[in-house]
Amino acid sequence: MTSSEITFPLQSARTMRFTLGAPRAFTVSPDGERVAFLRSGSGTDRSTRLWVLDLAGDGAPRERVVADPAVLLGGSAERLSVQERARRERSREGASGIVGYAVDAAAELAAFALSGKVYVAELRAGTARALPVPGPVIDPRPSPDGRHIAYVSKGALRVVSAGGDEDRALAEPEDAQVSYGLAEFIAAEEMQRSRGFWWSPESDRMLVARVDNSPVQRWWISDPAHPERKPAEIAYPAAGTPNAVVRLFVVNLAGEHTEVVWDRARFPYLAQVHWSSGGAPLLLVQARDQQSQLHLAVDPETGTTRTVHVDEDPVWLDLFPGVPAWAPDGRLVRIADEGGARVLAVGDRPLTGAQLQIQAVLDIGESDILLTASAGERAAGPEIGESHVYRVNELGVERVSEGVGVHSAVRAGGVTVLVSTSPDRPGTTAQVLRDGKRITTVTNHAEQPVLSVRAQLTEGGARRIPCAVLLPTGYKESDGPLPVLMDPYGGPHGRRVVATHNTHLTSQWFADQGFAVVVADGRGTPGRSPGWEKAVKHNLALSLDDQVDALHALAERFPLDLERVAIRGWSYGGFLAGMAVLRRPDVFHAAVVGAPVTDQRLYDTHYTERYLGDPAARPEVYAYNSLVTDEGLSHAAEQVRPMLIVHGLADDNVVVAHTLRLSSALLAAGRPHEVLPLSGVTHMTPQEKVAENLLLLQVDFLKRSLAGPA
Template sequence: EGAGGVTAYATDRAVTVFALALSGRLFVGGLLSGTARELSVDGPVFDPRPDPLAARIAYVSGRSLRIAELDGTSWELAADDDPDITWGSADFVAAEEMHRFRGYWWSPDGSAIAACRVDNSPVQRWWIADPANPGNSPHEVRYPAAGTPNPEVTLHVLALDGASSEVRWDRAGYPYLADVQWRSAGDSGRLVLTVQSRDQRSLMVLDGDPVTGVTTPLFADGDAAWVELVPGTPAVTGDGQLVHAADRDGARRLLIDGSPVTPPDMQVRAVVAAGGDDVTFLANPIDDATVQHVWRWTSDGVLTALTDEPGIHTATVGGPVTVIRSAVVDEPGAITQVLDGPTLGSYAQQPLVAPNITIRHYGTRRIATAVLLPEGHDGNPLPVLMDPYGGPHALRAVRSHNAHLTSQWFANQGFAVVVADGRGTPGRGSAWERAVHLDLATAVLEDQVAALQAAANEFPLDLSRVGIRGWSFGGYLAALAVMRRPDVFHAAVAGAPVTEWRLYDTHYTERYLGDPSLDAAPYAANSLLPLADELTRPLLLVHGLADDNVVAAHTLQLSNALLAAGAPHEVLPLVGVTHMTPQEVVAEHLLLHQLEFLRRSLRLIGGE
């Protein structure tokens, strides 16, 4: 979690009460009365959720799933003596890669809970050490690296009266449980499950009987590369139609009972809500992922855009109320407004910098590229800092003010900052996303070079002094750039980089590179370790030693290979830091450290 305090809450169906966890304690409150109180229960408390009728609250405590009554008593609904088995929590790859952050779901009438049972015993043990405090024992994690066993995940319906049933499907063929939901009370409380094959080339949506546990197919999809999991899908309209999104005719399209209802020049990004006879969803023009708009489909076949200003728009829907959040380039923060209603006040702090930004689409591939210059720049040539993420599932060159604040800070230090979203990034259609299938390096790096060269034809860029920085996949890309293309890139900062894909998790890595136990060639071709003897440019590796997502072994193994190859480089270990750096002091000093490294490495005035 990148924030502190209250970071999540849940309500009953009528949105009259809420529950939240704070420092492992349970708090409940009335949204009509405006009062809140602590409910002292056995803890620590994680992911508390009121039942739909607001009669009681379920929560996870350690490895068990518990029920809290409103008088403060609590009892155990599901637990296991085996320390490798958990109830009610999402497993690692579900939370990290499928965006399924929860592991239990109340039935519509509040009489039962569908809960995940996760058996982690097949998953290999890794240990995250604390080198700065040698007296501390290493922290054990179960990490399913590419080509190794995943946990065994099963789904059970647990009635509050003690009855239970296991929901059954072909788990050998479809081991990934990507989504679980209950249909509305009018549908007799049946379950809808999404399951996926290990190679992610096949997906099934299943109807589940909560009493017998029998499942039957509702929808199936397949793809020669992979089937994308689309946020908010599946969904069911009030009149019982199944809502999904899938790649058809080169674009991700909204499907109603299997039939496409959006055009092939629109890329659906997420489904927000399915109403009685309408669906609210997010999409962008297939040739422009710098924007995202809110759309509504109605059963008469009409598509209506609910937003039109260029920017990044999202929405949430509750009953007849739709709330839209809009971020644009020219204004800081975001505007939150009820559709056809009032604008909600914001008390967010104003940023200290304002992006001096131009967004272009370069070349025949229309590579989305943002160029940021120093405020008040006089037109003289500037050293360049490429600042990409560049990989799947994330965009950086978007029409949103706050997305570019860090890049603008670097620009104000005397750089022209170039941010490009090339092939493999989302929003640009099936072929664009699948250009990285079995090769996460070639097309990604080619598009960064192409965007840089195109920007230099329009802006005052000094191509003899080009640095690149990135984090996570962006860190991989930054290190890759100075190793493969030292003729273009002259220094790199690689933060939390994936350097050896065999060390990253199953669901993400096997989607793009396949299973290394079946074909190791893509892993060898995409690893940075064999490139160690090609490094001739300054490289700063930064890694949090407590990172349990991209573990510090990535940086340490690359550093070891570089040392063996006689390639000078720098390593900055971050003590007690995980994959990101939410600590304000660490984040601030890390930016200053990167700036000093880039100035020194690119031989800029004041950096020698």
């Protein structure tokens, strides 16, 4: 099908928002001879394969397939366990096939799960085989020496030799509520910790998380379209309710256990674990209110811990990829909020200042640290929506990435894979650099979009709110003002105003339907400063204030018809859209409210309590920040605006109860609205037809709702 025959909604759905066919999940071997990565065969192929890019020798770099699901499964359909489906939902993984892998220290042996089985692949030889172990299997990982594979099956942590023999359980659950080696819901969904066991550098033992879900309340997710099916039971720790009990053990290959001891009553969250040759095992544990945390070094012989560093913040403490970790000289590497900036600290010394907003540590080398950062709030000439890769050491800061865009990297053995996106071209570019010089580019099979983005990145209002404005393709000033569609996420963790092309594709498509689309990243969104993010403590409605301020400021420079303003959003953006038409109908005239968090008491502990505190101690805060309580609705204006509320019935993150409670509250208040339930759809909406038609239905609703004289 040619680009002239396909519509953007269909293409976007079929390509999973243009992510299929793009290389990802890079690993560089320590000898600099190989780069392993994942990629599907085309821009519409959902089955991901494991590839290797060979860099050794005098010949040109060569890409080759190491493991192909179609070959390994003999053409059979992939089967996923309930646990694997849940793991993929937590990681927002919508593809199939080999969606994750782990390697040994030399990056010569890879292990991955496929259709519930353990597979290993020899990356040099390019061969892959299944191991005869009990399944279904989750998260297989080779030991650093490549001699063993550890994995989880039915809640037990097991180990098998790389040759497939000597399979045995090292830690078995005492009952159905206990698992070993898996991340609990809160860790996977909110803490960026997707794993539950960590090999020692010597390959002789592991740190293993034991999760007991028995204290966690039970919810039931059912699909009314299939009344013959039993509801699915989930352990969901809603705000103010008990979390899972997480303990940590040192487990050797003989199955002997030593418990790691810390003050779990005061610091119940096991946020991060790091074990490398750089030093003792390192833990980051948080208090439930997330205002204090400890960096702990573990004695693996006794399980005792010593405090390396203490962090405290009167608002909250954030978690960051790549830290904590050890520098080669034994100093602690961390990211901290100091002096109004987010800095990289090594030992007691910050190595960066207000010029950068550190986002993640990518690699810790002998002479430098590789990281990603955006321009700080106080930097001269802020780069709106950009993120760059930097090298940092005691001598200073050097930018590695070039050109406007969002960049990240993976590095080892003198080789860096620099992954870049740009506002000027679609997709990602993965350049392979050796000693800073480009030697090749990894092939990208992602489809070219049938439309081109024309996003104008700017700032709006007295607070200099980062914004993107998109007008219809071919718009001329003589066309006059346009109806406005605010298209935000607008809250914590979700940065939407970024200097990339594909991020704004859907917004551009809406613009081409006759709207001026505005995306605004107000207070609470990341990438600017700690103070900007933490301003929303106890008051998420500030997100709405900034949407209004940005809209009015941009109307002075762009053709925005303020008499016809709609807003659409999903998840936090859905909450924001619902609040917009309820509390500011003088500004917003219609809303598409997607998977909204309407009752904050129904969302999880680690996320909600970070921003709103303990619901038992601050019930008025929860009431004000909800859309369904009497207190929350009391702020709603009398004027009624059209609302289309959309929700997947299989959503186990923002459960459909949020939408049902909002609909009931609106009905009780005599407020007309529309509800679109999506049978069998989770928070991701990965189904092709659903994703395609959902865009078309939104446009139809928005045009109907904003119809009338300009």
